[in-house]
Amino acid sequence: MQKSSRGVTTLIVVAFMGIFLIVMGTITSYVFEQAKYGRALHAREQAIAIAESGLEYYKWFLAHNPAILVSGSGLISPYTHSVSDPEGGAVGSAEITATSALQCNRVQWIDLESKGTAAIDTRFPRTILARYMRPSVAEYAFLLNSNVWFTSSNLSNGPYFSNGGIRQDGLNNSTVSSAVSTWNCTTSYNCNPAQPSAPGVVGSGPGFALWQYPVASIDFAGVASNFGTLQTLANTSGIYLSGTATYVAGAQQGSSYSSVAASDQRGYHLVFNSNGTVTIYRVTATNGSTQGYRTETGQWHLEYDVITGETLLGTFTPPSGCSVIYVNAKAWIEGTVSGKVTVVAADTGNYAPDVLPVNNIGYTTTDGSTGLTVIAEHSIRFPINVPNTMTLRGIFVAQSGYYGRDYYYAGYTGGYDSYILRSSLTVAGSIASNVRAGTVWFDSYGNVTNGFQTRTNTYDQILAFSPPPFTPSTSVDYGLVLWREQ
Structure with missing residues (x-):
């Protein structure tokens, strides 16, 4: 055992x-x-x-x-x-x-x-x-160099910035930033009574948690484009409309014609096509019986914005290696953009042309492969005969003037009284304006009497970091963006 x-x-x-x-x-x-x-x-x-x-x-x-x-x-x-x-x-x-x-x-x-x-x-x-x-204006829904009033009928989906004061009565879903700590908010900005020392951002908007002031200013002189350089590049490798001839990659297209440059009454009409081409007309006659009041000057102006005569110059494809169209005259634009292209309306002389979005502007794709930048030496103005419901895609820069629509008075519109009041304006992209911007007018009772009754601005997040060529920068300093691991 x-x-x-x-x-x-x-x-x-x-x-x-x-x-x-x-x-x-x-x-x-x-x-x-x-x-x-x-x-x-x-x-x-x-x-x-x-x-x-x-x-x-x-x-x-x-x-x-x-x-x-x-x-x-x-x-x-x-x-x-x-x-x-x-x-x-x-x-x-x-x-x-x-x-x-x-x-x-x-x-x-x-x-x-x-x-x-x-x-x-x-x-x-x-x-x-x-x-x-470099950071560009495409990173903002609105970039302004002056005081501004965003009304209660304005919806902003993207960063707003101004070197001046901001009256914010609308809904903002992103930051609203002012470079000033105080400013003189008068009744024209809906401060009633006036506030001589209003905060940098003031108003009745519900998004006050996203208001910022003061923040670092943006040098608007630095936003300015070098028009002489862009003119040379477009003349050599892009599309150049000289006022008397049309050039594509340095080669003249067709015969020369009588000048449409340096005149408010003439210019070029650009219609973008969904196949990537642009049809260009030479504007030879406009209706000069419309009077509009501009905040920029505080005066009434006889406007030559409604096209009554134009001549087809042809349909052209912007060169892929230099998608710049330089217009040495006033320009009307509309259509559907395919690919990335930049339109510049400038005159190296004493005349500073405007760009007029005369109809809707859309994109064939919204994945970042399509984009439009429009740079006006003076203003981006909406003529009286725009659509009732208007939609725009693009980056719009009024370098020395303003982005907006003038005030019109019934009986002085040249037969366009029914166009004085428009329903809506929807912009997907960015707006940069040197002088006070505005596309709506109110009477003393707060009723909309002129312009677009509702406005919606949404910045394009994709194009913010891949904008069309020569989109103006907001700083001379370079930096790293779109950091990500593969």
């Missing part, structure tokens, strides 16, 4: 030892796996830090080689940036690939891809993508 007991005890001991060895093996294996996982995790974290270091290095490189940002010449890609620890030696390396977006042989932005690899384990690289560019 004793020998049998000892045998059982031996079996039990052996069994427990086996179980113990299995458990210990499992624990040891788990510890080793966790250590391996920890090293891999550490390598991954080092890799993302190395990739960030690569982006910052290339940002420094571009900042110290500004000539690259003109034509892209001198761009080094791919480039390997080594990262070292002063005490521990080499940490890893980042391989940076840089790709410049060119229009008219001018850099619009530079896309960067930085792949970071840690020296401790090269199996876990990580890649960061970013865009190196």
Whole structure:
């Protein structure tokens, strides 16, 4: 019996030892796996830090080689940036690939891809993508250089900014920012009684939690476009309407014609087509019997905005490598845009032309591949004969004038009294105005008597960081945007 007991005890001991060895093996294996996982995790974290270091290095490189940002010449890609620890030696390396977006042989932005690899384990690289560019007016729903009143019938979906004071009575779903701490809010801005020292943003709007003042100002002189340069680029590689001839990529299209430049009564009518072309007319006659009152001047003006005579010049395709249309005259625009294109209406002489959205403007796609920027040397004005329900897509810049619609008085519209009051204006994009903007007028009782009864402004989030060529910038400083891991 004793020998049998000892045998059982031996079996039990052996069994427990086996179980113990299995458990210990499992624990040891788990510890080793966790250590391996920890090293891999550490390598991954080092890799993302190395990739960030690569982006910052290339940002420094571009900042110290500004000539690259003109034509892209001198761009080094791919480039390997080594990262070292002063005490521990080499940490890893980042391989940076840089790709410049060119229009008219001018850099619009530079896309960067930085792949970071840690020296401790090269199996876990990580890649960061970013865009190196200047901030543009496309990042705002409204960008203004003067005091403004957003009425209760105005809905804003996107950042609003003004270098002056803001009366905000409408609904804002994003920030409303003013560069001033106080301003003189008079009755013309719906402050009744007037507030000589009103807060930078004041009003009855419900979105006051998003009001900001004072904030840093934006130099509107810096927003200005270099019209001489744009004229040369369009004449060489884009579409150039000189006033007496039409050029595409430097080649004259058809015969010369009598000048339509430097005149409020003549100009060009651009109709964008969904196939990517633009049909251009030479405006030879306008109705000069409409009178409009402008806040900009505080005076009544005889307007020549309704087209009564025009001649077809042709249908043209903006060159893909230089999608700029430079109009050396007053311009009327409408249609459906395909692809990205910029229209500039300017005169390097003493005349500063306006751009008139005469009808709806739409996009064939809304995925960021289509976009329109319109830059007027003076104003973006809505003529009296616009549609009752009007929709616009685009980035509209009134460089020295205003964005808006004039005040009209029945009996002095040249037969367009029924157009004085319009139903709605919906803008998807951005508006930049140097002088006080406004597309609606009220009587002393608060009733809408002129312009668009309701206005909705929504900025285009996609085009904010991939705008059409030569969209004006709000700063001379470049930065990294659209930071994301691949």
